[in-house]
Amino acid sequence: MAEPVIEIKGLGKSFKSKNGPVVALRDINLTVEKGDIFGIIGMSGAGKSTLVRCINLLERPTEGAVIFDGQDMCRLSSAELNRARRSMGMIFQQFNLLMQRSAEANVRFPMEISGVPHAKAKRRARELLELVGLGERAHYYPSQLSGGQKQRVAIARALSTEPKVLLCDEATSALDPSTTASILNLLRDINRRLGVTVVIITHEMSVIEQICNRVAIISESRIAECGTVEEVFSNPRTDAARRLVLPEGRRAGHIKADRLYRIVFNGSSSLNPVIADMILECKAPVNIIHADMRDMDGKAFGQMVVQLPEDQEICARMLGFMEARGLAMWEIPPGSCIDCDPEDYDYEQERGRHA
């Protein structure tokens, strides 16, 4: 059993406003285990940023507890809290580098405030900049660096006090897709090589797909769902999860057609061209009505809706072909909504039907 690093118990946070208190989080229970890359995803305004800021008490929770490394963060004195925060690095969407300090001096900063001798801090800063691939840019100022480079400096800075946990608050949201991928790879690398537990807040499903092993979906101030990424992606149980896993804009709506089958890819098959194989094997075409696939670590996740040929025999062969590859094909009753509108599609019902 892995050991928990962060335990969030019954956490609630409300803000005062002119129109009375606004609840940002209610009854949040989460456990982040050592070595996790834990994703917290939600639509904007769901409270995910508030949640991560409650972990290191940038926001003070109004109820519940945050247990980090065995101590309740909310009960610490301000000096103890500062010490605990040194074991938690944090990176931000806007990087938040000190603009008047060079990259190296930025990385030295947390060590300066925790009293590390200058020479040692300088050495470690150089090492960390090497680690994030910016060894050559130690003397550059943030204004001379690109967004991705700034985030790398911020990561090096967050790691300088050898934290147990790295909190990432929308760390890639201000970056373009390829820079995002390189930053995510760096985070995964850090997680693997240095054993730093990573907590990632994001609104992008792709970020979760690429590096997280566990995910919590936060919706309307609550945790809607929490589990391994595979569980949540292959079988989203709540509306909020389905909205994220099956994004909008892909509604096929009601299709009046017969012989529609749904194939769910739950990560058990690799990205082999199964459908193409099936067509070649059975020598009959299928009509692909809808497909929503993701590649996660080389495994296929998602679903596809196909219309099989009229010929009963070929149909049966195709069903057999897929079954042999561990992929169930579920018939969709004619006239029913084939996916794709997470709002009114009842997964449980379908599962029940096919159980």
Added chain:
Amino acid sequence: MPDFLAGLCDPDTLQMLAEGTLDTLYMTLASTFFAYVFGMIMAVVLVVCRADGIRPCPGLYKVLDVVVNLTRSFPFLILMIAVIPLTRFLVGTTIGNNATVVPLVIAAAPFVARLIESSLLEVDHGIVEAAQSMGASTFQIIFRVLIPEALPSLINGSAIASTTILGYSAMSGAVGGGGLGKLAIMYGYNRYQTDIMFATCVLLILIVQILQEIGNRLSRRCDKRLV
């Protein structure tokens, strides 16, 4: 040289103008220095204690805010006369350069506090939060984040402050202060000596230009956002 400036060639006059300039610089720089000492303290308290500051303390903030506004609402000439007893207590006299520094500091410190406050507030709150997330104490945030990050803006502010204080110091010539302001009033106003009036104006303009230029250059040079 135009006729009306011929009188300026007199060595005594020149020496008088030179001394006036030095006196003015002395009063300006000394007052600016002390105004910054007090203004910095007030500004830091204002920034730290405001509702969204790093150590919110609404009571203290409100009190200081009112005090600063109160002092700022005194016209300088009236303030100078009003603080004469304090000046006499601190300096022992109410005339001369040193005596002028007292009211100048009292008048300028709240103004300086506002300038510094606005510079410190320019520092991105995210950077302050990042420092908090690293476990920085309030003092570390003030001295290692807020002030260094705001430095270019603070230097710009100090050019504004010193030129404003220069203007105040000239006003003090009316009630016992020295420097170019005294010369302008004694010779230019009371004796209709246009040449001296003209010379003091030119000197004041030059000093302001130089102070402002030094401020601009220093600020630009130390701002790492511009490299």
